[in-house]
Amino acid sequence: MTQFSDLDALRAACLNLPSGSDAAAAVVRERQAILTKPAGSLGRLEALAEWLARWQSRPTPRLDQVDVLVFAGNHGVTHQGVSPYPASVTVQMVANFASGGAAINQIAEVAGAILRVIPLDLDNPTQDFTQAPAMAQAEFLHAVAIGHSAVSADCDLLCLGEMGIGNTTAAAAIAAALFGGGGSRWAGRGTGIDDAGLERKRSVIDAGLARHAACFGEPLLIAMALGGRELAAILGATLAARQHGIPVLLDGFVCTAAAAPLARLRPDALDHAMLAHLSAEAGHRALTEALALHPLLDFGMRLGEGSAAALVVPLLRAAVACHAGMATFAEALVDNRG
Amino acid sequence: MTQFSDLDALRAACLNLPSGSDAAAAVVRERQAILTKPAGSLGRLEALAEWLARWQSRPTPRLDQVDVLVFAGNHGVTHQGVSPYPASVTVQMVANFASGGAAINQIAEVAGAILRVIPLDLDNPTQDFTQAPAMAQAEFLHAVAIGHSAVSADCDLLCLGEMGIGNTTAAAAIAAALFGGGGSRWAGRGTGIDDAGLERKRSVIDAGLARHAACFGEPLLIAMALGGRELAAILGATLAARQHGIPVLLDGFVCTAAAAPLARLRPDALDHAMLAHLSAEAGHRALTEALALHPLLDFGMRLGEGSAAALVVPLLRAAVACHAGMATFAEALVDNRG
Numbered sequence: 001m002t003q004f005s006d007l008d009a010l011r012a013a014c015l016n017l018p019s020g021s022d023a024a025a026a027v028v029r030e031r032q033a034i035l036t037k038p039a040g041s042l043g044r045l046e047a048l049a050e051w052l053a054r055w056q057s058r059p060t061p062r063l064d065q066v067d068v069l070v071f072a073g074n075h076g077v078t079h080q081g082v083s084p085y086p087a088s089v090t091v092q093m094v095a096n097f098a099s100g101g102a103a104i105n106q107i108a109e110v111a112g113a114i115l116r117v118i119p120l121d122l123d124n125p126t127q128d129f130t131q132a133p134a135m136a137q138a139e140f141l142h143a144v145a146i147g148h149s150a151v152s153a154d155c156d157l158l159c160l161g162e163m164g165i166g167n168t169t170a171a172a173a174i175a176a177a178l179f180g181g182g183g184s185r186w187a188g189r190g191t192g193i194d195d196a197g198l199e200r201k202r203s204v205i206d207a208g209l210a211r212h213a214a215c216f217g218e219p220l221l222i223a224m225a226l227g228g229r230e231l232a233a234i235l236g237a238t239l240a241a242r243q244h245g246i247p248v249l250l251d252g253f254v255c256t257a258a259a260a261p262l263a264r265l266r267p268d269a270l271d272h273a274m275l276a277h278l279s280a281e282a283g284h285r286a287l288t289e290a291l292a293l294h295p296l297l298d299f300g301m302r303l304g305e306g307s308a309a310a311l312v313v314p315l316l317r318a319a320v321a322c323h324a325g326m327a328t329f330a331e332a333l334v335d336n337r338g
Numbered sequence: 339m340t341q342f343s344d345l346d347a348l349r350a351a352c353l354n355l356p357s358g359s360d361a362a363a364a365v366v367r368e369r370q371a372i373l374t375k376p377a378g379s380l381g382r383l384e385a386l387a388e389w390l391a392r393w394q395s396r397p398t399p400r401l402d403q404v405d406v407l408v409f410a411g412n413h414g415v416t417h418q419g420v421s422p423y424p425a426s427v428t429v430q431m432v433a434n435f436a437s438g439g440a441a442i443n444q445i446a447e448v449a450g451a452i453l454r455v456i457p458l459d460l461d462n463p464t465q466d467f468t469q470a471p472a473m474a475q476a477e478f479l480h481a482v483a484i485g486h487s488a489v490s491a492d493c494d495l496l497c498l499g500e501m502g503i504g505n506t507t508a509a510a511a512i513a514a515a516l517f518g519g520g521g522s523r524w525a526g527r528g529t530g531i532d533d534a535g536l537e538r539k540r541s542v543i544d545a546g547l548a549r550h551a552a553c554f555g556e557p558l559l560i561a562m563a564l565g566g567r568e569l570a571a572i573l574g575a576t577l578a579a580r581q582h583g584i585p586v587l588l589d590g591f592v593c594t595a596a597a598a599p600l601a602r603l604r605p606d607a608l609d610h611a612m613l614a615h616l617s618a619e620a621g622h623r624a625l626t627e628a629l630a631l632h633p634l635l636d637f638g639m640r641l642g643e644g645s646a647a648a649l650v651v652p653l654l655r656a657a658v659a660c661h662a663g664m665a666t667f668a669e670a671l672v673d674n675r676g
Contacts, residue, residue: 298636
């Protein structure tokens with residue numbers, strides 16, 4: 001299994017990233033130009049084929065193996081009443097994933113994707129970040145390593161998701177520490193907290209920010225102090241995918257916040273990642289703007305579980321199928337523009 | 339085959355539409371509320387399941403048979419230089435559809451949909467609408483009837499599309515006649531006309547509007563005078579789907595304009611239809627606003643062929659799969675909110 005000996009080793013890995021293949025992307029563009037359609041008329045489908053080729057370093061992108069990894073974690077901060085659901089729901093939902101009853105099970109099947117759920121020490125929630133760092137350094141690095149090791153090098157596209165009662169609070173705190181503003185800017189209703197709960201959630205985030213302000217210069221320390229194990233694992237998986245040449249679909253608010261420290265360490269660190277959707281969670285739009293991510297879908301979803309990431313997989317399959325399967329003007333004997 | 343003896347018979351059919359099933363929709367809403375997810379967290383997926391149930395009149399919507407119908411027609415107005423492609427491309431693209439080389443072939447396969455292409459008298463283009471009505475009444479009614487008859491009553495979801503060099507000019511003219519404004523409001527670049535061509539296209543539309551202004555009080559006459567056979571067939575297919583209880587996915591600008599006369603005859607006539615995407619074609623946004631249609635996707639596409647309609651089918655499959663396949667809180671022994 002991957003191990004990172006200390007934060008410096010992880011930081012070094014985050015700074016030493018491979019580029020995508022300009023050559024593969026150029027081959028895709030050249031072919032797009034001669035396929036039987038007006039130039040550019042497939043819009044974002046053409047951009048998606050090029051993006052997949054670039055990060056797979058393949059002139060003909062493919063989606064033979066699509067993996068969905070859902071990481072689950074529990075959060076000490078839930079004791080402060082930041083969610084309408086009890087923390088017990090995290091482990092219950094993991095059981096629901098295992099028996100095939102959750103939304104992600106159905107959506108992954110439609111997507112032709114392989115779902116794997118990885119619970120992270122659910123019996124031991126992270127510390128309440130208003131009292132202490134959410135994780136000790138070794139604990140954080142271990143969670144990152146679990147995420148990193150969970151990525152199969154054979155995968156053609158990786159969908160990332162999460163489950164964890166309380167984790168929109170952690171995500172909002174990370175976003176605030178990375179990009180400024182407090183609980184009122186970043187906190188949303190998560191699974192559906194009421195007005196009083198939302199006020200509490202904002203205060204809890206602000207308390208966490210006040211306690212850990214000293215570490216805000218180091219994105220990885222922010223993830224350690226304010227995040228959670230499933231967020232750390234997503235960070236690790238996103239890093240591993242870049243190293244293996246695997247394009248990534250990020251899911252929603254929590255997933256985006258989990259990967260965001262990478263982009264603060266290196267501005268192009270998420271170029272191999274596409275954002276599946278704009279979540280209905282209040283802070284997501286500001287987070288996508290801060291990271292210059294352009295969501296594929298805007299369906300008012302806010303479930304997590306990788307549900308939106310898996311949902312958009314067929315759109316990428318269509319992009320790949322058009323690119324590989326369409327005839328050229330010459331092949332089809334279709335007159336090109338006069 | 340369906341026949342409409344005259345315009346009055348067609349108009350009567352367009353005014354006598356069945357409603358969807360409130361009961362089926364209510365069953366869906368009740369089930370959504372107890373599935374293992376925060377209330378409303380699947381956003382538009384929940385709305386889509388309800389919409390399918392309502393128009394299929396089934397408490398559990400299904401998508402076992404999804405059909406894509408692509409109608410093709412030729413347009414006399416192409417002689418005026420409104421497209422960068424020669425009219426010969428219409429029949430060549432129909433051959434490309436038949437041999438599996440077009441975008442819609444690939445996308446329909448990803449969607450698990452059955453594609454059927456129906457060419458409408460391609461050797462005899464419609465009249466140039468700046469000189470005469472595009473179609474005589476019998477010709478128009480025949481094209482509507484072909485579209486109407488092409489719809490299989492066994493179908494669970496109908497995707498509509500078109501192919502026809504010059505047909506964004508016809509579509510823009512219909513939109514202008516129905517909703518006001520001239521060529522400058524509604525004309526876009528279609529398959530990619532240059533600036534001079536766009537000016538010509540606007541003038542051609544304005545000339546057509548001036549010639550046929552007397553018929554603007556009757557939406558079906560507008561479709562006859564300014565439209566085309568493939569647009570008339572889409573109108574007929576949209577009507578047939580409503581009569582058979584089949585939800586419809588409209589594709590882009592041409593498809594929306596083709597169905598728009600139905601909405602002018604009866605404001606709820608397109609309630610069984612969903613707009614697949616916001617096209618990059620210039621007039622589409624205004625047309626969606628005029629019809630209060632909310633596109634599912636915004637991918638900058640402008641190909642037609644039913645490409646966007648087929649593209650979004652897997653999103654509807656996910657909606658149906660979640661609705662049918664998810665466990666309830668009680669079944670999964672997951673604690674609901676406290």
